Amino acid sequence: MSDIAVQVDHVSKKFRLYHERNQSIKSAIMRGRRSVHEDFWALKDVSFEVPTGSTFGLIGSNGSGKSTLLKCLAKIYYPEKGTISYQGRIAALLEVGSGFHPELSGRENVFLNGSILGMSKKEVTGKFDEIVDFSGVEQFIDQPVKNYSSGMYVRLGFAIAINVDPDVLVVDEVLSVGDAEFQEKCSQKFVDFKEAGKTVILVSHSMESVREMCDHAAWLSHGELIQVGKADTTIASYLESLHGGAQL
Amino acid sequence: MRYMNEVLASRELLANLTLREIRGQYKRTIFGQLWSLVNPLATMLVYTIVFAFILRVTPPPGNPSGLNIFAVWLLCGLLPWAFFANVVQQGMGSIISNAGLVQKVYFSRIVLPLSKVGSVGYNWLFEMGVLVVVLALCGSFVWPWIPIVIIVMVLLAIFAAGLSLMLSVANVHFRDTQYFVSILMQIWMYLTPIIYPISLVEDQSKAHGGLFGTSITILDIYRLNPLERFVAVFRQLLYDNTWPNPQDLLLCAIWAFAALTIGLWVFRKSEKGLAEAL
Numbered sequence: 001m002s003d004i005a006v007q008v009d010h011v012s013k014k015f016r017l018y019h020e021r022n023q024s025i026k027s028a029i030m031r032g033r034r035s036v037h038e039d040f041w042a043l044k045d046v047s048f049e050v051p052t053g054s055t056f057g058l059i060g061s062n063g064s065g066k067s068t069l070l071k072c073l074a075k076i077y078y079p080e081k082g083t084i085s086y087q088g089r090i091a092a093l094l095e096v097g098s099g100f101h102p103e104l105s106g107r108e109n110v111f112l113n114g115s116i117l118g119m120s121k122k123e124v125t126g127k128f129d130e131i132v133d134f135s136g137v138e139q140f141i142d143q144p145v146k147n148y149s150s151g152m153y154v155r156l157g158f159a160i161a162i163n164v165d166p167d168v169l170v171v172d173e174v175l176s177v178g179d180a181e182f183q184e185k186c187s188q189k190f191v192d193f194k195e196a197g198k199t200v201i202l203v204s205h206s207m208e209s210v211r212e213m214c215d216h217a218a219w220l221s222h223g224e225l226i227q228v229g230k231a232d233t234t235i236a237s238y239l240e241s242l243h244g245g246a247q248l
Numbered sequence: 249m250r251y252m253n254e255v256l257a258s259r260e261l262l263a264n265l266t267l268r269e270i271r272g273q274y275k276r277t278i279f280g281q282l283w284s285l286v287n288p289l290a291t292m293l294v295y296t297i298v299f300a301f302i303l304r305v306t307p308p309p310g311n312p313s314g315l316n317i318f319a320v321w322l323l324c325g326l327l328p329w330a331f332f333a334n335v336v337q338q339g340m341g342s343i344i345s346n347a348g349l350v351q352k353v354y355f356s357r358i359v360l361p362l363s364k365v366g367s368v369g370y371n372w373l374f375e376m377g378v379l380v381v382v383l384a385l386c387g388s389f390v391w392p393w394i395p396i397v398i399i400v401m402v403l404l405a406i407f408a409a410g411l412s413l414m415l416s417v418a419n420v421h422f423r424d425t426q427y428f429v430s431i432l433m434q435i436w437m438y439l440t441p442i443i444y445p446i447s448l449v450e451d452q453s454k455a456h457g458g459l460f461g462t463s464i465t466i467l468d469i470y471r472l473n474p475l476e477r478f479v480a481v482f483r484q485l486l487y488d489n490t491w492p493n494p495q496d497l498l499l500c501a502i503w504a505f506a507a508l509t510i511g512l513w514v515f516r517k518s519e520k521g522l523a524e525a526l
Contacts, residue, residue, distance in 0.1 A: 144275075
């Protein structure tokens with residue numbers, strides 16, 4: 001067991017900005033096979049290491065490449081250059097409740113969503129009570145999820161995802177779901193996670209929560225890594241760059 | 249090989265997604281699973297009226313079963329075709345209709361088209377079960393042939409899976425694919441001896457002889473259609489109650505595995521780019 005949970009090594013990710021895209025066969029044939037595009041590098045040569053057991057924050061303005069990096073970590077996008085290596089199992093929480101079927105009951109959806117997130121049936125069965133308990137929807141677990149309120153929907157989705165029990169958890173800004181009580185529960189879950197020696201990588205715009213939860217942070221701007229290190233110092237220099245470091 | 253392991257590892261997900269399709273499909277309907285029978289029955293009724301009563305198409309009676317019922321003869325070809333067409337069409341759209349999932353969660357993407365094979369196949373199994381009962385009631389001694397029928401059903405499922413793997417990727421890049429394929433499937437159906445016996449094509453082929461001075465006849469070209477072989481094998485087993493022509497059976501297997509190999513190769517090559525291309 002090494003102390004590096006995730007190693008991001010010279011990762012670059014390119015998107016094509018199409019001026020005239022061949023989205024139909026007709027246009028592909030009419031124009032010859034060429035489509036007109038220019039390359040846009042959403043990530044440029046980003047390298048950092050995430051120590052095992054740390055909570056790692058990714059900060060930066062909109063369009064700085066945070067979400068792209070997160071999707072690369074989650075193996076949804078594949079970088080053009082560089083590699084990302086992991087220690088152990090990784091789970092990504094980019095959206096909650098993806099793959100829920102509205103007509104199926106909460107119970108059926110727990111099993112479905114669990115297996116989409118990579119849990120075996122045995123694992124889901126073992127954790128079923130915990131999931132239902134955490135989501136707080138036990139009364140409605142046999143109702144179709146289309147009848148759930150949006151809060152219940154999100155809570156159930158989050159409860160499943162948080163129980164995947166990975167070694168590395170990658171989280172997009174999903175912390176802002178549910179009511180205050182549920183947020184409290186989530187924060188507690190992250191603390192438990194950390195105590196169990198698991199690694200969390202999260203993206204957030206709320207500097208307050210990053211400062212509170214993360215011990216390390218990386219600051220991205222226009223696809224480039226500006227600074228990486230202790231959360232406090234990274235946040236401070238990020239805020240300073242924005243407007244002299246005055247506000248959150 | 250490593251890819252195969254990954255696919256095997258996600259078999260539980262495949263089962264769950266298939267169950268999602270099956271359970272979700274007839275939710276909130278009164279007749280439930282019975283609806284899966286209504287479509288082929290309605291088609292059968294229309295074709296029987298048009299082709300058996302108006303156009304007077306007469307397929308040869310089953311040999312040696314002696315069966316001579318147009319509607320049953322039709323169903324022996326129509327049910328496999330309907331399965332094939334549905335798998336191809338639904339499998340083709342499976343990645344686009346799950347775009348939200350593909351862009352947010354990592355999992356082996358191949359389970360999406362394959363789950364359609366499973367859910368459509370489940371309905372097909374149900375329909376074939378009913379057909380077997382009908383055949384038995386009509387006096388066909390179909391029981392001993394069922395194991396071979398199941399093998400051929402698996403082969404057809406493999407063939408359909410291969411095609412839908414290719415088309416699902418093509419459809420992500422060019423949305424024209426789905427419209428193009430739905431026209432193609434109509435033409436394909438009429439190019440396959442489902443509602444008329446192949447003997448009619450044989451007659452025409454004999455009348456014309458070799459094409460363009462060669463010894464290739466219309467029938468030779470006509471029989472390149474893989475579905476022609478599948479339908480022939482199903483009819484031989486279910487309607488005629490006889491051993492299928494070994495050459496036909498072998499060709500079915502070759503078509504099936506060729507389609508699957510190419511489908512897997514295409515899918516694997518473009519799997520990583522799917523989230524971006526959507």
